[in-house]
Amino acid sequence: MEGVDQTIPVDELAAVADAVAQQAAAHVRRRRPELFGATPGHGAPDDAAAPVSTAPDPVATKSTETDPVTLADTETERLIRALLRDARPDDEVLGEEDGGSRVVPSGVRWVVDPIDGTVNFMYGVPAYAVSVAAQVDGRSVAGVVVDVARHVTYGATLGRGAWVSEGNGVRRPLRCTSVERAELALVATGFGYDADRRRQQGRIVADLLPRVRDVRRIGAAALDLCMVASGAVDAHYEHGLSPWDWAAGGLIASEAGAIVQTPPPDSRADEGHITVAVAPGIADEFLALLDELGARDPLT
Template identity: 65%
Template structure:
């Protein structure tokens, strides 16, 4: 039986505490597993997931195990859905924690400083609290339903986040990401070719959770990506929404292979951005 459901603010404190402890582990393990140049040492264990270009490291699996241990200590009756160790996509009764131990594993592997730990609490398939830690920068983003979106590490004191007050799509900076399957990448490339002339520019950071937090903080004006899994958007999507973004999320029980689009856009350009995506057939699913 699930433990009693606390208020969303309490769940956010747990998400932040667990995510920050996990981020410390990731930071420490990267120093152990990789030389300063980013070259893998003999101790580094890397295998493939969905395709040969989609890696998982020993740090991914270790970190998820740590997160599960910490969550069990805090909330022993709750279910956990994680990228590496899995779990049921069926929406449970009570609280379900949705975890990405390292979002941006390729960046982690190469030493690109853009990878994150993402921990979210969902009730009835809807995120009610979450935290994302930008490991390399030491920035924590967190939010809870009705409590706003916050960041620690961007300035000397925690700050409440708000999307940019932009109203002209042609001046918008857009974040996106690409799949590992060739078929989906081909369609995503064609979509980018149609979207690029309509906006200021496009950024591809390589970690969807950070992209969504960047919408919240105003580092970009919108984000879209096809084929995200729940652990990619569960925390970041809530953070973006609580910062005022207009957010469209896949169904809570969907898989990456389903190819649903995730969208988060500053409110002043949200309608125009969705219309532009629609005109480029970017609102349709792009399966593998």
């Protein structure tokens, strides 16, 4: 773990990240049918028995009317913060819903997203995740992403590889694909909520699409990064991600062998920096392609 204070208990941080993420995912899994009703084929078998919440306004908005936050988002972040406070009371926390200082501390900082893919969560699309990462000096050293609906957990510890567990407790090593030509790459991406930025992102996709195998839009950046790690896609790029979007997933992709570029750890989404994770066999070619399209420049 070059460059990381060797007195930092990284194994402990990894264990805490996993335990906290699992408890948070269980809460999210339980709350979805309570808030929005059962979705056929979605979630646990007993979802259909859960009543729809009669509480007012289970959904609010943030940056725009299309940028939602649900009761489950705020509840889950508070749960995560409480669990982290019990396990690591002196550490700082940066979260999507309740915030925290953007200034990178000298010690351990937890970077958490209670539900990455909130729109999918609302609509019953089974692609949303809990993301929990521990950073030291702004660098992720341990991270876990739980694909909530699929009961799949991805994790990594800096310098020790990435793994996936498919609900049976067995951890299988992750490795990204061996693709060697960008024209054969399956590429994941995502879009911001601001209309002007979406126009810019749309132009980039239009220029990129004829140059690669195909493009996928899953709707949860943490899962996109884990899909690079698992080989489900060959590359992922997206503008305007916040630290909680990439802190865990970026580490997982990197530890699975991907070439990963992330924004500065104190960056804001409105600065429009790009996040990239790409299989090593096409990294140079894919990054050059993004440069050709002007895609590695920040989008305002």
